[in-house]
Amino acid sequence: MSAYEQFQNHIAELSDILNAISILKWDARTQMPPGGAETRGYQLATLSRLAQEHFISDKTARLLDAVEAEIAGEDEDSYRVRAVRQTRQYFEIIRRIPLDLVSEKAALEPVSEHVWAKAKVENDFASFAPYLQQQLDLAKRQAEAIGYQEHPFDALVFEYEPSMTAAKLRVLFDQLKAGLLPLLQRIVAHDRPLERDLWVHEYPLDKQRAFALEIAQAFGYDLNRGRLDVAPHPFEISFTRQDVRITTRYSLNYLPMALFGTLHETGHALYEQGVDPALTRTALTIDFLGKYPVGGTSYGAHESQSRLWENQIGRSREFWEVHFPRLREYFPEQLARADADLMYRAVNRVRPSLIRVEADEVTYNLHIMLRVEIEMGLLDGSLKVNELPEVWNAKMQEYLGVTPDTDTDGVLQDIHWSGGGFGSFPGYTVGNVMSAQFLEAARRDVPGLNDALARGEYAPLLHWLQQNIYRHGRAYSASELLQRCTGSDLQVGPYLAYLEAKFSDLYQLGAYAH
């Protein structure tokens, strides 16, 4: 066996263990009876330890040395070379993280999440503050262990968005704010109630599911390699490209919840299902730092696809002109007095609100910036944990013009910090920005794409995304993908232009160049 084959077999085993962990997690969230939680915890802990031992082993070190010698001189852009290079990069980084830090983080997480969940219900930030402080201290130690040039945030965001740094994000956010804040003000000034509230009716869940799945399949989601389940916090998860599962949640009245939840996760799933079969069980479908198997190259790149399919396609006027008649076949009475235009406006209503996961396309990124700015402040010491509620509320007022009555609807709303997930939020906004760049490039590259979309034909778009993004798995960074597809790095222009055009039309804001 060649050194590369031995290396690849070793990584394939790691991939198998990580996939098994993901299957156990999916089961725990969607199928497991409640009594199984404790022993499932043991199973996950044991498999996680095995995966860690497998990767941070002398065997990995030996195989890396051998394969690096063997592939020296090969094309730097080949999957082989990139697989070895990325494995080496993460091997060195992960070896820098002290084992006691890993175990302290693992031990704190369930406790901290439990305290957070209780504090959220009871609107009691003070009870959560000491655990948040511990998570912050661990995050700082992790940042020191990994290392960074300018800001400790750089070391943490690296796990989720390797192309990003605090400095780059500050520039990005300033550019976004300069576009978004005035747009939002104009929208709010022009807002008027819709002529009819569509969400007072009841939409039986089985029909909601059937329609959502029909659209997911029209987008290209392959049920031979996927399935749709219910989960209180919807997610997509893949166990190689051959088994890519999505979840959604349902509201009897509020039809958009299950539909757009499904389309969002479908976007993630199309990315995973589109990975080149040759990358199955290789280093280019593993997130080494996150310790899970995934085809998408970063949080932002992944989110760019969920946002693209959910928002830019699923919330477009063309989409509803094509698919509204079909939706009305499912719900003839409920939608008797509605039409495509009303539906389009109903699913795109902009309203400054308190809760991130319910936010519209215009306000969503403001929620993200607020969080990222707070994280940076906590990490560089310019902000203290006990100042968080006040700072949160002030920023909400500044960006969105609303102030939460409770910390439950404010600083306690998201689970991320309770699990120590500092650095993960930028991916959402980076994804939004990237999605517009990618779609712009696709429209440029694919003749007749707009006409196809207007006919509800998604294969040409999917094909372009597969060829340019999905198939490469994690072989190229988000930055590299952007460069290859669009000729430039992250740019807010296309995204702001997309929002300006869409909402100028929706809210009759007047000229595009307003």
Next chain:
Amino acid sequence: MSAYEQFQNHIAELSDILNAISILKWDARTQMPPGGAETRGYQLATLSRLAQEHFISDKTARLLDAVEAEIAGEDEDSYRVRAVRQTRQYFEIIRRIPLDLVSEKAALEPVSEHVWAKAKVENDFASFAPYLQQQLDLAKRQAEAIGYQEHPFDALVFEYEPSMTAAKLRVLFDQLKAGLLPLLQRIVAHDRPLERDLWVHEYPLDKQRAFALEIAQAFGYDLNRGRLDVAPHPFEISFTRQDVRITTRYSLNYLPMALFGTLHETGHALYEQGVDPALTRTALTIDFLGKYPVGGTSYGAHESQSRLWENQIGRSREFWEVHFPRLREYFPEQLARADADLMYRAVNRVRPSLIRVEADEVTYNLHIMLRVEIEMGLLDGSLKVNELPEVWNAKMQEYLGVTPDTDTDGVLQDIHWSGGGFGSFPGYTVGNVMSAQFLEAARRDVPGLNDALARGEYAPLLHWLQQNIYRHGRAYSASELLQRCTGSDLQVGPYLAYLEAKFSDLYQLGAYAH
């Protein structure tokens, strides 16, 4: 840490890996999209290898040496001592099995099963024969590696029914035949059609499911630690006592399929859910040779519980007198002209037939004996693979008075041999025999048990079974359990008396002592 704690932690990790394997198998059979099969195979292979390496390691050897020194002199009946002793016993046995034999078996199994499935569909025994010969050769090598005193079958049945040998089984079968064959002849002579065929109606599946689950819970199945799914080949599987899942299959007309399938698997599940919490993740809930986590002490002991709850309870006159009115609430039209007595007779119809899994209580064991006799003949060389169809058909005629028209309905009907599972069939019959001994002992020990059962109260029976059987996990062998509960080893008397009484009444065969 004490040597015992170190030993126990090591075994707990093995248990976690084996449980993860079982979860992946459950998922593959009930949830996985078809496209996931190939990569799931890799995941299972990798985890199986990890489990094997974990167990057959120098670390296990060291820990065993240390813990044996530490527990020397402790109570031989304690769980601790039994856990260590069984681990040592299987450690030595499994180390005798050459690794190339293990990998040859693993490689042959999927191919052989695939060829069998095709041969069954095409009624082509000749195409399967070479693979059966290979499985037989591997089984013989396995028997030689494990070792045996009298008959190679002894080494193979040890995996499934450690208390059994070929010689003991021959005695058991002769005793059973002496009772069953005359009983069957009398039943066939007295058989007359039922006055009404209940299985011409349609029974909506959701109601079938609801009723079956209602009964499973009445028996004591805890849905907080379990769930019911659909599977083409129903099974029970446990990932510790905290997560014990069952499956069934449905026929729109033939109500008994889903109901008794559920009750059968419920019996298995009650065993698993009843294991002492202290045995969770210990050697006393692992089948080392079978390499899976299980609380029941042998195939026969396990089957004794599925048979007890399915047949002796679920197919009893008392059961239907209590539960028929409830079933009619689910199916008022379908069962308008039926009553408890008709239902009782309809679910106990005895008919010599070709297919084991559809056989009634009287003929079932004859199907098993035929298979076990053939296995013994193949292993000791008195029977050749190419003689199987002829021998099968001759034995069917001898025992049941029927001859299959095709090998599909004959020698090709079961999957077991294609996977090399020689030695597993006796468990079914041993379980039937044991079930009657256990129930007889429970009736003797528990005051008012018959009255409770006649009222549909199952807690007293469940409590006795938990205390005497379930809670011990694999700490005692089937033989030891029988000795402790009934004062004697396996005895056909109670089982034959049960069948004689039940079917004499059902078929009006005259006096009990006929």
